[in-house]
Amino acid sequence: MTYLVGKVALGVVAGAPNNGLGEDNVAKVKAMRVGRDVFPYVSAQAFRRWLRDSLPADEPRSPVIRAGSGKKQQAYTSGRPHRYLDDDLFGYMVAVKKDADGRSGTCQRDTVLATGTLVAVAPRYPESDFGTMSRGFGAGENPVIHGHEFYTAELAGDVMVDLPRVGVFETDGSGLKVALTAVGAAEAKEGGAEPTEFRDAQALRLPLAERRRRVALLLRTLAAVRGGAKQSLHYGDRAPALVLLAPVKGGVNPFTRVLAAQDRQTVFRADVLREELAAWADELDGPVLLGWAPGFLGDQRERVRRELADLIEAGRVVFGHPRSLLNELAKEFVEGGRDAWFEDAKR
Numbered sequence: 001m002t003y004l005v006g007k008v009a010l011g012v013v014a015g016a017p018n019n020g021l022g023e024d025n026v027a028k029v030k031a032m033r034v035g036r037d038v039f040p041y042v043s044a045q046a047f048r049r050w051l052r053d054s055l056p057a058d059e060p061r062s063p064v065i066r067a068g069s070g071k072k073q074q075a076y077t078s079g080r081p082h083r084y085l086d087d088d089l090f091g092y093m094v095a096v097k098k099d100a101d102g103r104s105g106t107c108q109r110d111t112v113l114a115t116g117t118l119v120a121v122a123p124r125y126p127e128s129d130f131g132t133m134s135r136g137f138g139a140g141e142n143p144v145i146h147g148h149e150f151y152t153a154e155l156a157g158d159v160m161v162d163l164p165r166v167g168v169f170e171t172d173g174s175g176l177k178v179a180l181t182a183v184g185a186a187e188a189k190e191g192g193a194e195p196t197e198f199r200d201a202q203a204l205r206l207p208l209a210e211r212r213r214r215v216a217l218l219l220r221t222l223a224a225v226r227g228g229a230k231q232s233l234h235y236g237d238r239a240p241a242l243v244l245l246a247p248v249k250g251g252v253n254p255f256t257r258v259l260a261a262q263d264r265q266t267v268f269r270a271d272v273l274r275e276e277l278a279a280w281a282d283e284l285d286g287p288v289l290l291g292w293a294p295g296f297l298g299d300q301r302e303r304v305r306r307e308l309a310d311l312i313e314a315g316r317v318v319f320g321h322p323r324s325l326l327n328e329l330a331k332e333f334v335e336g337g338r339d340a341w342f343e344d345a346k347r
Contacts, residue, residue: 002163002164002247002341002342002343003160003162003251004159004160004161004245004248005158005159005160005161005245005246005248005252005253005254005255006159006160006243006244006245006246006253006255006288006289007156007157007159007243007255007256007258007259008156008157008222008240008242009121009154009155009156009240009242009243009296010042010118010238010239010240010241011154011237011241011293012040012152012155013152013236014150014234014236015151015152015228015230015236016029016148016149016150016151016229016230016233016234017042017046017229017230017234017236017238018030018041018042018043018046018229019148019229019230025145025146025147026128026146026147026148026149027146027147027149027230028126028148030042037123038123038124038125039119039120039123039124040119040120040126040151040153040155041117041118041119041120042117042157042228043117044115044157046228047115047225048090048113048115049227050225050226050228050238051222051225052086054221054224054226055085056217056221059217060083060085061084062077062078062079062083062084062086062087062092063077063078064076064077065077065078067096074095074096076092076093076095077092077094078094079092079109079181079184080184080187081167081169082167082169082180082184082191082193082204082206083187083191085214085217085218087109088109088166088167088214089112089113089166089214090111090112090113091108091109091110091111091112092107092109093107093108094107094108094181105181106178107178107180107181107184108177109169112161112162112165113159113160113161114158114159114160114161114162115158115159116157116158116159117157118156119155119156119157120153121153121154121155121156121259121261121266122154122261122264122265123261123264124151124153126149126151127149127151128147128149129147129148129149130146130147130148131145131147132145132146133146148230150234154259154266154296154297156242156259158253158256159245160251161215162251163215163341163342164198164341164342164344165198167205167206167210167211167214168196168198168203168205168206169185169188169203169204170198170201170202171185171203171204172201172202177201180204185204188204188206192207193205193206198344199344208339211342212333212334212336212339215330215333216330216331216334217330219326219327219329219333220326220327220330222243222326223243223322223323223327224239224323225238225239225240226239239323240291240293240322241292241293241296242259242268242290242291242292242293242296242297242322243289243290243291243322243325243326244258244273244288244289244290244291245289245291245325245326246284246286246287246288246289247284247285247286247341248280248283248284248285249283249284249285250283252280252283254279254280255273255276257269257272258273258276266297267297267300268297268300268304270303270307271307273288273317274307274308274311277311277316285340287315287316287317287318288318289317289318289325289329290308290317290319290320290325291320291321291322291323291324291325291326292304292320292322294321305319
């Protein structure tokens, strides 16, 4: 089995991309405390929403169904991963009563794309700003005052894509193990999905061309993510400024510590990457992609390129712009060059 694992980093400049619970009339950014330090963050839910919203406009999204009222409200997607890429990659949980024929409507799909919280690498204290609304007010009338927070920071989080599960849906078992209901499974078969056995369960598998397309589309979307809150006041680039991706057989992510804080500044640890590459060489299923946008982290980009020159020359690390590397990898998937990554390796 091959997983794409690694790290994604964003450069937020005077932004408020993800807000938390406000206090009075002040909008607060999401942040956590570790001792006396404050680390702003973007929740995994928000980042996943940005990814979903950044999919091409012509890519169908799974409709959201809302049921119940009061404390018994439910909201869930249609649970049709054979139809909708976002159900396939992001997962879902549908818990409904049996229909008139006694068939269960409950199904669940664990996420194929796992995303961590994007947390500031080095501590950063949000700044406070306030504004007023007084347009059209009469002379002597008090303005309406409102406040909000914003910050500048490098945010980083882990990512993982379970490639063999893309386009493969469990159909047997009980409760939460089943990804498709009986009705959904019949629809998938009619659409060209074929029966298979997958990780000790019966499943349906989409045609390989569609599985290739879905991974490629995810990679291209990751290269051009947009979104976030407060865009009218704090618009900024939300596409990854740094992406590290590596194909790993067992799903362990050994690259979580390549970005670290040093003297309260974010630094890329080339020595950490080098040692992890050596320690996990037997688990790597291809080169490590290191996409780094020019200007991010100042002159560190060229320093790291020099420090990793031997690995780059040997083809063990591929260095370039995040968008270029992700689009090139997407092209390799579409052309069938990475088909082996869709298969669970025998261990």
